[in-house]
Every structure is written in structure tokens, then in C-alpha cells.
Amino acid sequence: MNGNPFLDALVWLGDPSRWSGPAGVPVRTLEHLGYTALGVLIAALIAVPVGLYVGHTGRFKGLTVAVAGAARALPTLGLVTLFALLVGIGLTAPMLSFVILAIPSLLAGAYSAVESVDPATVDAARAQGMTERQILARVEIPLGLPLLIGGVRGATMQVVATAMLAAYVGSGGLGRFIFQGLGSQNYPQMIAGSLLVIVLALVLDLSLLLLQRLTAPRGTAA
Amino acid sequence: MTWILANLGVIAEYTGAHLLQSLPPILVALLLSLPLAKLCNARGWLRTGVTTASGLMYAIPSLPLFVLLPGLIGTGVRSPLNIIIALSLYGLALMVPTASDAFRSVNRDVLGAATAQGYAPGARFLQVELPLAGPVLLAGVRVVAVSTISLVTVGGVLGVPSLGMLFVDGLRRGIVAEIAAGIIATAALALLTDALLVLLGRAVMPWTRRQEGRRP
Numbered sequence: 355m356n357g358n359p360f361l362d363a364l365v366w367l368g369d370p371s372r373w374s375g376p377a378g379v380p381v382r383t384l385e386h387l388g389y390t391a392l393g394v395l396i397a398a399l400i401a402v403p404v405g406l407y408v409g410h411t412g413r414f415k416g417l418t419v420a421v422a423g424a425a426r427a428l429p430t431l432g433l434v435t436l437f438a439l440l441v442g443i444g445l446t447a448p449m450l451s452f453v454i455l456a457i458p459s460l461l462a463g464a465y466s467a468v469e470s471v472d473p474a475t476v477d478a479a480r481a482q483g484m485t486e487r488q489i490l491a492r493v494e495i496p497l498g499l500p501l502l503i504g505g506v507r508g509a510t511m512q513v514v515a516t517a518m519l520a521a522y523v524g525s526g527g528l529g530r531f532i533f534q535g536l537g538s539q540n541y542p543q544m545i546a547g548s549l550l551v552i553v554l555a556l557v558l559d560l561s562l563l564l565l566q567r568l569t570a571p572r573g574t575a576a
Numbered sequence: 577m578t579w580i581l582a583n584l585g586v587i588a589e590y591t592g593a594h595l596l597q598s599l600p601p602i603l604v605a606l607l608l609s610l611p612l613a614k615l616c617n618a619r620g621w622l623r624t625g626v627t628t629a630s631g632l633m634y635a636i637p638s639l640p641l642f643v644l645l646p647g648l649i650g651t652g653v654r655s656p657l658n659i660i661i662a663l664s665l666y667g668l669a670l671m672v673p674t675a676s677d678a679f680r681s682v683n684r685d686v687l688g689a690a691t692a693q694g695y696a697p698g699a700r701f702l703q704v705e706l707p708l709a710g711p712v713l714l715a716g717v718r719v720v721a722v723s724t725i726s727l728v729t730v731g732g733v734l735g736v737p738s739l740g741m742l743f744v745d746g747l748r749r750g751i752v753a754e755i756a757a758g759i760i761a762t763a764a765l766a767l768l769t770d771a772l773l774v775l776l777g778r779a780v781m782p783w784t785r786r787q788e789g790r791r792p
Contacts, residue, residue, distance in 0.1 A: 428762075429730075
């Protein structure tokens with residue numbers, strides 16, 4: 355392991371023993387995906403209804419923009435370590451951080467999705483006798499869906515990156531390979547872990563981008 | 577609170593290291609994005625390529641990039657240079673498309689009028705195009721500044737000194753106040769830099785002051 359660290363990382367990745375067992379690449383990848391999906395899902399259950407409400411009624415708009423903006427200044431590592439001390443080692447602490455970090459993107463996505471719809475279209479729906487709930491469900495959400503999914507995409511990228519820090523406070527995920535490598539001064543393993551996270555992040559990003567394109571209603575530019 | 581008061585020296589030292597890692601990327605992103613954006617706007621295919629590359633760059637999480645750079649450029653894993661280069665790349669990924677939009681938003685007729693009045697290309701850029709693109713550029717730099725200052729802390733897990741060390745050390749020693757101090761110091765540094773950028777923007781672009789109230 356004295357040659358090029360990238361070649362050594364490929365050797366590490368090519369070793370079949372890395373691809374099986376409870377500490378293998380597939381299990382760690384699934385853990386990482388699971389953390390990301392759960393974090394984004396919980397955050398969406400909180401943020402999307404609030405964002406849709408704000409977008410539809412126009413109430414608390416200034417507050418929502420301020421909250422989403424201020425949250426960007428919060429250091430992710432700080433939240434993860436703080437909750438680890440307060441809640442204890444395990445998955446609850448990182449999950450709390452994931453939810454908090456995913457909320458701003460989802461909130462902004464949901465509210466800008468509704469707001470992006472032409473007011474004349476909404477008025478036309480209202481004139482046709484649609485109730486406010488019908489307007490939201492049948493007009494505003496379908497037309498704003500690409501922006502809403504854009505919010506999900508932003509939140510997912512944020513959580514997939516932060517999910518590495520779960521391993522830093524005792525949980526699993528692909529971060530394990532990086533922190534184990536750091537502890538044992540195994541740089542090729544750190545590279546291998548990093549490459550795995552980057553591939554996962556790019557695959558998720560491009561899939562959600564594709565979904566964003568596919569959900570664009572015909573006749574609108576998304 | 578007692579921990580914070582007893583360790584003000586440590587916090588100040590980490591704040592200094594933090595600034596040394598966050599200011600260069602912000603400056604690099606701003607200064608390099610201007611010529612790159614001009615170049616992109618002159619060549620359509622380059623603009624498409626850069627937009628795609630920026631999107632992909634932004635999707636790469638910071639910690640893996642901090643880990644990969646030493647192997648690519650020969651620095652040590654704990655070198656602050658890795659953080660500076662990685663964050664400059666993120667800054668550029670955000671600033672180049674922003675600057676490209678900013679320059680495209682400048683009215684062509686205004687530039688034509690400036691040329692007709694006898695502005696040489698360089699002077700026209702500095703005295704007409706750049707000031708008119710200023711507000712959008714400022715908005716981009718503000719986003720870059722806040723996210724850069726927040727991301728520097730991630731280097732702490734690799735042992736690169738910054739305010740992020742307060743999280744690493746606080747976790748290891750079980751001191752909640754130390755972590756809280758780190759979060760507050762990082763957020764304060766980010767918001768303070770943002771406020772300074774706004775003031776700087778008002779100073780160099782006095783004509784934007786009246787519109788401030790309408791900007792979100």
C-alpha cells in the first residue's frame with residue numbers, strides 16, 4: 355500500500371470481502387440511503403404542508419424566507435455533535451440534525467412551487483367554483499411540482515452529505531469507511547469511502563433532476 | 577458559559593484560522609468568476625458545459641472532496657490548503673453561473689450607448705457593465721460567503737484547525753458549552769460577514785440604496 359493512493363483505493367474496492375457482511379459496502383450504502391430517505395421524509399412531513407400553506411395564503415412569507423436563510427448559516431457538524439451529546443450516541447441524534455438541515459430546502463421548494471403559479475390561473479380556477487383545497491391540490495401543486503421536487507432534491511443532497519457524519523457519532527453509513535480509515539491512517543480506504551459517497555450523491559442528484567424534468571407539466575418550461 | 581469565558585483565547589485562535597480558510601475561497605470565487613463568466617457568455621457551448629459541471633460539482637459532498645484533494649495535489653490530509661481549494665471550487669460552481677446571468681441581465685442598448693460615447697472595451701466593462709451587474713453579483717457572493725464559512729467547520733473531523741475543532745473537542749470531552757460556542761461563533765461569523773457584504777454593496781453601489789426596502 356505504498357503506491358498511488360487512488361490505485362490502492364481501487365484495490366480496496368475490488369476486494370470481494372468488502373462487498374459482503376454487515377460492515378460491507380452494500381450494507382453501508384443501504385444504511386446511508388435509509389438515513390437519507392428517513393431524514394428527508396420526516397422533514398417533508400413537517401415542511402411541505404407549512405410551505406404549501408405559506409405559498410397558498412401568502413401569510414408568514416417574510417418569516418419563512420428568514421428562517422430558510424438563517425438555517426444556511428448553521429454548521430452541520432455542530433448540530434450533529436450537539437445532539438450526540440444531548441441525546442446520546444445512536445441514530446436519534448444525527449436524525450434530528452438531518453431533519454433540521456432538510457427543512458429549509460423543502461420549505462422553500464414547497465412555498466415557491468405554489469407561488470410560481472400564475473395568479474390569473476388561480477383566479478380562473480376560483481371563478482370556475484373550485485374550493486381553496488381543490489385549487490391547491492388540482493392547480494397549484496401539479497403546476498409547481500418541478501419546484502417542489504427541486505426542494506426535495508436540495509434537501510436530499512444536504513442530508514446525503516451530512517449522513518456521513520452519522521458515522522462520526524457512532525452510527526453506520528458510508529462515513530464509516532472514511533472515519534475508520536482516518537483512525538487507522540489508511541488513506542486508500544478513506545479515498546474509497548469518499549468515492550462511494552460521491553457516486554451515491556451524484557446518482558441521487560441526477561435521478562431527482564430527471565424526476566424534476568419528467569414532472570414538468572406539458573407546455574411549461576421547467 | 578464558564579467554559580467559554582475560560583477559553584476565549586482558544587476560540588479567538590480558531591476564529592482566526594477559520595477566517596484564513598474562508599476568506600480566500602470567497603475572494604477566489606468572486607474574482608475568478610468574472611472572467612470565466614464573460615468567457616462563458618461569449619461561447620454558448622462553454623456556458624452549457626459550465627452550467628452542467630457546476631451542478632455536478634455542487635452535488636459532491638464536502639467531506640469526500642476534502643479527503644480526495646490531498647491525493648490529487650500532494651498535500652497532507654490535515655492541510656488547510658485542501659479546505660481552501662475545495663471551498664474555492666464550490667464557490668466557483670455557484671458564482672460562475674450567477675455572474676454569467678448577471679452580465680446577461682445588463683441591457684445591450686446601454687452597452688451600445690456607452691460604446692457610442694467613446695468608452696474603450698476595458699473602461700466600458702469596469703465603469704458600465706460591472707456596476708450594472710453588481711447587485712446580482714453581490715447576492716451570489718453573499719450566498720457563497722455564508723455557505724463557505726459554515727462548510728469550513730467540516731474540516732474539523734479531519735483535524736484541520738477551525739471553529740469546527742470546538743465540535744470535535746467538545747464531543748470528545750463531553751462539553752456541551754464548547755459545541756454551543758462553536759455553533760454560535762460560526763453562525764455569528766457568517767451573519768457578520770453577510771452584513772459587512774451588504775454594507776460594502778451599499779457603499780460601492782449607492783444607487784441600490786433606495787431599492788433595499790423592496791429586496792427580500
